[in-house]
Amino acid sequence: MIEERHEGSDEKETGRIEAFSDGVFAVAITLLIFNVQVPILDNPYTSEHLVRLLVLRWPSYLAFFISFATILIMWISHHNMFKLIYKSDMLFLLANGFLLLLVTFVPFPTQLIAIYLTTPVAGVACAIYAGLFTIINLAYNLLWWRAVSRHRLLKAHVPPALIRTRSRNYLLGVPCYLLALLFAFWNPAVSMGICSILWLFWAITNFEPRA
Template sequence: MIEERYEPRREKETGRIEAFSDAVFAVAITLLVFSLQVPALEDPLTSEHLVRMLLQRWPSYLAFFISFATILIMWISHHAMFKLIDKSDTPFLFANGFLLLLVTTVPFPTQLVATYLTTPVAGVVCALYAGLFLMTNLVYNLLWWVAAHQSRLLKGSVSPMLIHTRSRYYALGAPCYLLALLLAFWSPGVSIGICSVLWLFWAFTTYERRPAREAYGNKGLNQRKKKDAMRGDVTMETGPE
């Protein structure tokens, strides 16, 4: 008689951090809807008047969409980062908490942009908007650095090439958001345009498809194949250790 042995699955050390972070992202992205307000119509109530009032609120729609897309991509990137992280420590917890603090404040400058984008103070509100994303990007880089420096908190299978690639992509955001901040006083529209384009960039780079051997290294790839083979998913065929 063959006795089957099952080893209990080890709980991921960062599980609670991820759950808490997901909740904060969810609340922040939900609060953005308050930047969309129903227009107050005066008599006489006509369809043309309603359509005109709705069209006049286009800054609200623009600010909502950009902020929603940015928080969404930020959450996806946060999730992708934590797939590479296996441990946590106090500096990492504080860095992640600081990031969540900034995420929860996104609805405030979003409301400012929605309200004042077409007014003489548009430069100030766009500078605040870009400035918040600049700070968020800097803290995001800090979070990654705390985890990736000397691979302190990363899984052993993560290759140096993947660490370098992620670090390079994350670092690109700060100069762009700084440019958006400075240009806000000259052209608020250009500033908002830069913020709009950046979330598209993050969307295409967050889950960059790379050859498995390049991303995880030979040793990490072999470990993954062994686990898959034990589940019966693939045939064992490992590369050189």
């Protein structure tokens, strides 16, 4: 009975962490829409002019969609990670806080992409975008490493195969995002394509059997 009460207390603690994290993810993903601005027409108003201005803002729609999808998948990954976690400690809390700090920063490079993707400085904008997600991926690896190290924070009976699969998938993102970062200066479109492929990869790999 003592052990059951202790387990319940730890689960409640991680529940608060998840609730706080969910709120941060929700705010970050909502702020993305502010990068999609309504075009301002000059008189005389014409449908053709409005349509043309809306089409010209395609980088804003692209940046919004990619960042929205990426944050959504990051939240799902975060949720799935916490399904395996039994308790927390100070280092785990700090690692989670660092991850959330980076998540709140996503709207900034998203706006850079929206404004500068079709300009000569698109490479810099895409490099900052890919660079941020490189660091975010490192933060996920740090958070996961703290949880699985010596199994100190995991629930009992988590399959070793699942741990290995998750670890491999998290590590795979680091070189891929670095590749997107390097391509940004040579071909920004390829860089954004790599970032898009990666969120598709995370979406697929997050559909795993429950532990």
